[in-house]
Amino acid sequence: MDFSLTPEQEALKEWAHGFAEREMRPAAAEYDEREEFPWEVLEKAAAIGLLAYSIPEEYGGSGVTSLVSNLVIAEELFWGCAGIATAMGGIGLAALPILEMGSEEQKRRWLPLLADPNHVRLGAMCLTEPNAGSDVVNLSTRAVRDGSDYLITGTKTFITNGGIADVYVVFAKTNPDAGYAGVSAFIVDGKSPGISAGKKFKKLGLRASHTAEVHFDQVRVPEENRLGPEGMAFIGAMKMLEHSRPTVAIAAVGVARAAYEFALEYAKERIQFGKPIYYNQAISFPLAEMRTKIDAGRLLAYRAAWLADQQKSCNLEGSMAKAFCGDMAMEVTTQAVQTLGGYGYMRDFPVEKWFRDAKIMSIYEGTTQIQKRVMTRLL
Template sequence: MNFELTPEQRELKEWAHTFAEKEIRPVAAYYDEHEEMPWDVLKKAAKVGLLSYTIPEEYGGNGVPDLISSLVVGEELFWGCAGIATAIGGIGLASIPILEMGSEEQKKKWLPLFCDPDQVRLGAMCLTEPGAGSDVVSMTTRAVRQGDEYVINGTKTFITNGGIADVYVVFAKTNPEAGYAGVSAFIVDGKTPGISSGKKFKKLGLRASHTAEVRFDDVHVPVENRLGEENMAFLGAMKMLEHSRPTVAIAAVGVARAAYEYALSYAKERVQFGKPIYYNQAISFTLTDMLTKIEAGRLLAYRAAWLADEGKSCNMEGSMAKAFCGDMAMEVATNAVQILGGYGYMRDYPVEKWLRDAKIMSIYEGTTQIQKRVMTRMM
């Protein structure tokens, strides 16, 4: 076992941390307060290659060498701001299924769009529906083949970059009677007639990212835009989610680390009863528990990513990491608010934002309860 980052990974960490510290942290409160897309930050991220760091070099991206390296970058971005990091990562939500399920021709056509340093192009993955979250069988969006096209009808919800994306990857039923074996996936140009934005959601956290419904009304998509074989997209979606769970886990680590570091600094400076509150055992022991769980969460995420990089299944380990880190981030952020006391409850201090941002970590990409269901089946 080797617990050291490679020299290249250390450079990636410094690269992402510097961007988060200089470009994300100073504006995080503004975008959270105004619930706006951070276009200026996205433009700067495009210039330095942070919008395409997960896309291989042969398609124009920065091509980080493995999933662990991607996690190293992701932790720093979420340390900066979870909402802005989600807006940045939204590009990957479309590129990942194309990388996982697409043909070489599809990859060469679509992935370079996300890699232009002079233009921000957004991606979106459309899987969740108003009546179908983790229960994919309940999906009602249909894709009906008509000659050399498919016609898509349905509504997707809770979609990052929904309604404003340049490229969508849409999951729809092509054989409704076949359950899991009747789902297909399609690359859809965002300018295709029939795509419209529904309700834009006002969220508890992640306010700097755009989340909305997307409606597909008689949207015509060429057959060559189908990802993989017809009716086979469910397996691709599950593989994609398996690899995304360590990414969400490390996002939770980034948020938790931000809250912990602030609480630690505050505890060393806040004087009560003649000494910094850090020297009260109730405070210092809480901080040690916070740090221990952050480190444990990072190791769980790294192990799942290592398995994926080795070409092995990380289904169990990814679910462990995601479930643990999602709950851990909420616990750490709550403790950070408690350490600051009344100040922690006020919006003048950033810990209340980290608490709001932390909650989503145990919900999206499969709730903690869904992860435990996955683990139960694996056991």
């Protein structure tokens, strides 16, 4: 068993860390405060291939296809700013179902658009609906056949890059009576008539990312944009989530690590009662626990990703990693705020932002409870 990164992974880590430190960290507080989309940062990321790093080279991406290597990059980006990293991640999230379920022709047509280094094109993956969140099979968006096309009608909510995306992957029912076997997925051009942006949500954290409702009103989509056979997309969505969960787990690790590192340095410098607060076990023991939990989370996430890289199922392990890391990020960031005392509560320091950002990790791409449902089915 080898716990070290390969030289190539070390280089990817340095690449992503450098970008996070140079471009994301200095911009994070301002985008968070203004709740503004970080176009400039995304343009810089696109230019160096860091927006579409998971897209294979033959489709114009940077070709980081190993999931472990993807995790190495994602941890650094989420260490930089979870809001900006989520905005960037929306592209990879839209690319994932195309990679998992798409034909060669679909990959050649759509992935290079998302990977264009000179032009930021946003992707959005539309699964969630107002009345179908955890219970995704219950979605009510319809795709009705019209000759060789489909007409898509329905409302999607909480969509990252929703309403501003160039490419949507939309999950819709082609047969409402067939349960999960009635779900199909479609690639939808963002310029199609009938798509309209709904409400943009104001959020607790991840404020640099754009989360919104999207309405589809009789949106015409040609049959060739359907991903995989009709009625097979639910299985594809589950496969997609199986592979994206380790990434959310490592995102939680990135946020937790940012808070832990800051709290550690602060504890060594802050003098109370004539000595650094670090020399109180009530402060230093939690720091030791934070570090332990962060490392445990990373190892769980890496194991799940490693299984995926071996073409093995990581359903149980990915859910374990995501559930553990979501809670872990909340515990670590809460303790980081406590370590800074009143300063931790103030916006003058970044810790309150990490605390706000951490909460999402146990919600999006399947809540902690849903991960436990997945796990208990497999135990």
